[in-house]
Amino acid sequence: MLRSFYVNAARYSYSTTPLQRVPKIPDAEISPKKVNLDYDHHLRIREKHLNPAIFTLYKKPVLITQGNKQYLWDHTGKQYIDLTASVSTISVGHCHPKVSKHLKEAVDTLWHCTNMHMHPNMTRLLEKLTSKLPKHLDTIYLVNCGTEAVEMALSLARLYTGAWEYLTLNNAYHGISNANLGMLGMGHWKPQIPNGFGITSVMNPDVYRGMWGGKNCRDGPAQTVRDCNCADGECMASENYLGVLDETFRHSLPPKIAGMMIEPIQGSGGGVHIPRGYMKGAFEMTRKRGGLCISDEVQTGFGRLGSHYWGFEYQGVMPDIVVTAKGMGSGFPIAAVITTKEIASCLARTLHFNTFGGNALSCAVASATLDVIDEENMQAHVHEVGNYLISGLLKLRERYEFLGDVRGIGFMVSIELATDKKSRNTFPADNLAKIMEDLRDMGVLVAKGGMYGALRLKPPFPATKQDMDFVLEVFDIAFNNHLHKKK
Numbered sequence: 001m002l003r004s005f006y007v008n009a010a011r012y013s014y015s016t017t018p019l020q021r022v023p024k025i026p027d028a029e030i031s032p033k034k035v036n037l038d039y040d041h042h043l044r045i046r047e048k049h050l051n052p053a054i055f056t057l058y059k060k061p062v063l064i065t066q067g068n069k070q071y072l073w074d075h076t077g078k079q080y081i082d083l084t085a086s087v088s089t090i091s092v093g094h095c096h097p098k099v100s101k102h103l104k105e106a107v108d109t110l111w112h113c114t115n116m117h118m119h120p121n122m123t124r125l126l127e128k129l130t131s132k133l134p135k136h137l138d139t140i141y142l143v144n145c146g147t148e149a150v151e152m153a154l155s156l157a158r159l160y161t162g163a164w165e166y167l168t169l170n171n172a173y174h175g176i177s178n179a180n181l182g183m184l185g186m187g188h189w190k191p192q193i194p195n196g197f198g199i200t201s202v203m204n205p206d207v208y209r210g211m212w213g214g215k216n217c218r219d220g221p222a223q224t225v226r227d228c229n230c231a232d233g234e235c236m237a238s239e240n241y242l243g244v245l246d247e248t249f250r251h252s253l254p255p256k257i258a259g260m261m262i263e264p265i266q267g268s269g270g271g272v273h274i275p276r277g278y279m280k281g282a283f284e285m286t287r288k289r290g291g292l293c294i295s296d297e298v299q300t301g302f303g304r305l306g307s308h309y310w311g312f313e314y315q316g317v318m319p320d321i322v323v324t325a326k327g328m329g330s331g332f333p334i335a336a337v338i339t340t341k342e343i344a345s346c347l348a349r350t351l352h353f354n355t356f357g358g359n360a361l362s363c364a365v366a367s368a369t370l371d372v373i374d375e376e377n378m379q380a381h382v383h384e385v386g387n388y389l390i391s392g393l394l395k396l397r398e399r400y401e402f403l404g405d406v407r408g409i410g411f412m413v414s415i416e417l418a419t420d421k422k423s424r425n426t427f428p429a430d431n432l433a434k435i436m437e438d439l440r441d442m443g444v445l446v447a448k449g450g451m452y453g454a455l456r457l458k459p460p461f462p463a464t465k466q467d468m469d470f471v472l473e474v475f476d477i478a479f480n481n482h483l484h485k486k487k
């Protein structure tokens with residue numbers, strides 16, 4: 001641990017706080033530009049004019065003025081490590097120099113032309129992206145965000161199969177357009193508008209909170225603390241959840257379905273790490289009923305899982321359609337639906353058009369992002385540093401009764417807090433908010449997610465072991481502060 005990085009932090013107003021000092025955040029490669037901004041003005045304008053549906057992570061949102069690799073700075077020059085990856089979008093890092101260079105070149109050359117013409121940035125991206133996928137997934141619809149890509153996959157599945165019924169998992173998040181609301185498995189996100197025609201959500205195979213789960217369910221370093229009698233490589237929980245899916249097929253669905261969409265590890269649903277064999281079994285059942293298998297890789301793609309470039313590879317399945325976004329542009333809006341020529345042709349029976357899909361700037365950014373992931377060997381780095389982070393979190397879980405679950409692989413990691421390990425009762429939201437504020441004060445930005453308030457840790461890929469030492473120490477202090485907080 002980085003004892004030499006300690007600075008005084010007497011500003012914390014806790015009654016008995018044994019850890020009186022907080023570590024100093026590792027040095028960044030740049031010094032932030034000085035800015036002179038009136039925070040209250042920005043807050044006022046936001047409150048007055050920005051749509052009220054956007055929630056903030058803190059009572060007073062942070063005013064971010066700069067980003068570099070894994071770090072962000074606010075208007076006061078305070079540095080943070082961005083464990084949110086700005087909602088899992090920042091893959092190769094904020095303002096990665098190579099990506100910025102390609103973007104600047106494109107800015108000076110060609111911003112946009114209709115995709116009814118050709119441009120070299122799009123050609124480059126199509127070649128690069130298909131080279132990262134199995135051969136049969138050779139046809140791409142370029143779109144602008146994950147929601148659009150998810151919705152297009154739904155249309156393709158219905159058009160191709162001629163069937164209507166579509167399956168998703170409870171606790172899933174696939175975006176919130178009207179069509180996608182039907183796939184949303186978290187009730188507190190659902191507005192009172194008609195949605196979800198022909199979409200059935202099935203029981204989530206959540207091995208921490210669900211009906212079944214044990215200490216052997218996940219492929220990866222972090223298991224639950226629940227007991228089970230499964231031998232190595234076996235997972236009864238997975239089989240039981242597949243049994244529920246089979247029952248849903250038999251009782252609630254017609255013999256033929258359009259498809260099933262699964263996130264290989266759930267993102268916004270609090271990082272629920274679905275058990276070994278579930279995705280494979282679910283896709284086999286889907287295929288038996290004529291449906292297409294869709295992997296939502298919006299968060300799990302492009303090496304975030306470390307051990308695998310794609311979440312479907314990690315889960316050992318072969319999808320018919322892959323949906324990507326977020327990390328593909330490392331913060332720039334671009335997304336894609338990748339499928340077979342035959343499936344993709346369904347939309348060609350009528351006219352189909354997307355104004356900005358394949359935009360020259362976004363294609364330049366995405367091509368450079370894909371290059372950087374390979375050139376800087378980021379996937380292997382994410383695997384190594386992710387394991388380091390997870391092993392540190394597992395040690396913390398042993399020390400704090402309210403750390404219920406640690407899960408994930410690579411840089412897709414979550415911690416679920418609970419009142420205690422045995423009951424797994426929901427951790428009070430106020431206390432979670434306080435811990436997040438405390439983490440922020442010490443320079444660590446994390447997101448939360450899911451129905452029970454899990455903390456989500458999705459570092460940008462350049463984050464180092466030194467960063468993780470800092471993060472783990474800050475978490476330790478925040479958790480300790482929670483234990484000793486004034487009642």
Ligand SMILES: Cc1ncc(COP(=O)(O)O)c(C=O)c1O
Nearest residue numbers: 145146147173174175267298299
């Ligand atoms: C797994 C998944 N699918 C789809 C989406 C929707 O993507 P977007 O917000 O880019 O529309 C998200 C967004 O968080 C997501 O996490």
